Amino acid sequence: EDQVTQSPEALRLQEGESSSLNCSYTVSGLRGLFWYRQDPGKGPEFLFTLYSAGEEKEKERLKATLTKKESFLHITAPKPEDSATYLCAVQHTGNQFYFGTGTSLTVIP
Amino acid sequence: EPEVTQTPSHQVTQMGQEVILRCVPISNHLYFYWYRQILGQKVEFLVSFYNNEISEKSEIFDDQFSVERPDGSNFTLKIRSTKLEDSAMYFCASSEMAGAYGYTFGSGTRLTVV
Numbered sequence: 001e002d003q004v005t006q007s008p009e010a011l012r013l014q015e016g017e018s019s020s021l022n023c024s025y026t027v028s029g030l031r032g033l034f035w036y037r038q039d040p041g042k043g044p045e046f047l048f049t050l051y052s053a054g055e056e057k058e059k060e061r062l063k064a065t066l067t068k069k070e071s072f073l074h075i076t077a078p079k080p081e082d083s084a085t086y087l088c089a090v091q092h093t094g095n096q097f098y099f100g101t102g103t104s105l106t107v108i109p
Numbered sequence: 110e111p112e113v114t115q116t117p118s119h120q121v122t123q124m125g126q127e128v129i130l131r132c133v134p135i136s137n138h139l140y141f142y143w144y145r146q147i148l149g150q151k152v153e154f155l156v157s158f159y160n161n162e163i164s165e166k167s168e169i170f171d172d173q174f175s176v177e178r179p180d181g182s183n184f185t186l187k188i189r190s191t192k193l194e195d196s197a198m199y200f201c202a203s204s205e206m207a208g209a210y211g212y213t214f215g216s217g218t219r220l221t222v223v
Contacts, residue, residue: 034211042215043200094165095140095207096154
């Protein structure tokens with residue numbers, strides 16, 4: 001059973017059109033939920049770590065929030081350079097991450 | 110900003126051949142990882158390494174795979190006898206501490222088995 005599910009799979013936004021990406025998880029004993037950005041042919045680039053429900057983190061046009069079952073990555077007034085795949089990963093036991101399949105975001109000028 | 114460096118960026122190998130993928134983790138990091146991503150699929154955990162030994166490994170990491178830290182800077186992944194299904198991007202990552210902290214990933218090695 002998938003532990004991390006991301007939606008939508010793909011999202012096309014006009015420049016300036018705000019939206020949210022979803023990451024739902026089913027693990028118990030969450031130690032951390034991570035958001036990464038991945039550009040084509042590159043490794044994941046760390047964005048945020050969230051540890052407990054109610055926590056929020058912000059970086060430029062991105063804001064990540066966490067509840068007991070899901071996390072949202074809010075993108076405010078996106079720009080074309082925000083186009084990338086956004087990956088969610090959870091850590092519960094051990095040190096390994098369990099990744100979702102990602103949301104491919106395209107921001108059209 | 111410190112980086113995890115992986116070489117080569119792309120490797121093509123014949124089925125059945127051995128390959129070694131190389132990584133230079135961030136210098137003060139103590140925990141090292143290999144992940145892989147088959148085209149169009151999730152990033153999957155292979156193995157974690159600490160204090161010169163494997164600390165965790167997944168079902169994917171079978172006897173065909175091995176890891177080594179041959180000196181103070183390099184961290185390698187060896188695949189003994191490559192199969193077509195080993196074709197993937199292989200990412201090395203490192204972290205300063207264990208626990209729920211983010212890793213830094215390298216840019217990956219694209220392995221193509223023909």
